[in-house]
Amino acid sequence: MNTDPAPAPRRYAKGEARRTAILEAALDVFATAGYRNGGLREVAAKAGLTHAGVRHYFPTKLDLLHAVLGWRDEQAIRQMSSLDGPVGVLRQWVEAARYNQNAPRMVELQVALAAEATSADHPLHDYLRERYEFAVGFLRGTFTALAARGELADGVEPESAARGLIALTDGVQTQWLLDREHVDMVELVRSAIQRLVTVEI
Amino acid sequence: MNTDPAPAPRRYAKGEARRTAILEAALDVFATAGYRNGGLREVAAKAGLTHAGVRHYFPTKLDLLHAVLGWRDEQAIRQMSSLDGPVGVLRQWVEAARYNQNAPRMVELQVALAAEATSADHPLHDYLRERYEFAVGFLRGTFTALAARGELADGVEPESAARGLIALTDGVQTQWLLDREHVDMVELVRSAIQRLVTVEI
DNA sequence: GTCTATAAGCGGATAGAC
């Protein structure tokens, strides 16, 4: 009979390392060439295997991209949700901009993706819609909570403040990619938020 | 002998008229079918000549696109500059958003272009950089003029207000393309501007 | 630049080595 204790539910070390290598390669490729132009074979080459090997971990190309984006989304959401209140959320929003300022590839990916997934027939169209819907709802809730505390600036409406902040954050990325020396994403996002609330951000 | 007075130093009327006709046709075609799908023959037909005729004025399709964008920029700038003051400029900025709301293909063209011309090696990279540089300078001047009139909201700095407004205007387009029913570009732009100034927009 | 035909490359699927 088996006297061993139940094995710990761990992932296989080699597989995990490969997975990470593939995700890093995919981020690089998608950020440079975009989702449509970036190829599985190029990702595979960067990760040191064949395209069929990549598909062992990520059955479809879309699964791969979702994995890349999902990791980042999860992290961001977890960080913002763990904060003690709406002010913390907005401060974390600024921190996300700071993080992006050190991850130009990720910014390129996001900008490229947002543009190409605009077409209704793009495979990521629905994903992106849901992502924006979630973000708008999340920020709308944040601004509503601030309104209840009386910490919202006069005339600020939660829905349009949410959409506006997201829009500005997106647009700032384009300007930053075009001229990184003269565009300060963090300060632009921070000052925009500051204009929406009465508390110090 | 020639008794006519010396001709005024003017451009060739026919060539200029043709040029304008082609640009109008190209704007229409690109805005309707997009840059990739819009064909020179369709542009030519709308302008009343053959595709070879179009190429006489614009050697390549990219030249034509560049000319269309520059032409449209000039028009927008002329409209904004002809206004009696900085408040008029901001109101015209809102009107530009309203115009875009009726030209979805044009918006798609702009969004796609802004993203792909982000790469340093894109043929329109320099054009886009200069376009943003000019727009930032123009709006910075507008906000500076408002500051001199005491019509700027507290804590608004012209440079970041200019970059922020441009960023928001860009970002709103992406959201609108993803969900035209729930995104009101005009109101989002207007309310953002309203938060920057003390006068009614 | 467009058109047409051809070539190349893509994501995807399978069988099997280890």
Place this chain on the structure above:
DNA sequence: GTCTATCCGCTTATAGAC
């Protein structure tokens, strides 16, 4: 479980005539 070799159907890129 991990991964390669190889194939398929399809889309896209390319070349040459116009």
